[in-house]
Amino acid sequence: MGGTPKTALPRCIAFRDIPRLWLRWMTLEGNLIPLASEELAQAQLEAIKAKQRAERLAARLRELGINPDQLD
Incomplete structure (x- = not known):
């Protein structure tokens, strides 16, 4: 990757089809880290x-x- 990506505040998303929200970091472009x-x-x-x-x-x-x- 070219260095440390700029990040935004974490968002909650579904993870592994578990009916719960998980906190994940994303770049400012909206890509999951x-x-x-x-x-x-x-x-x-x-x-x-x-x-x-x-x-x-x-x-x-x-x-x-x-x-x-x-x-x-």
Whole structure:
């Protein structure tokens, strides 16, 4: 993100379909500031996607007769 986002007063929103209001911080533009658990989940998803992409690229290299394990 580029530094600390400017924030507005927290707003109450529904969270995880629990019929209760939760206090969440938002930027001045109205975007939620992610919780640590949300940032972790996003990072894990990105890591999975990167691994899948690397596996697809390695498979393509093998199809072309190149051993990706021998590349530096």
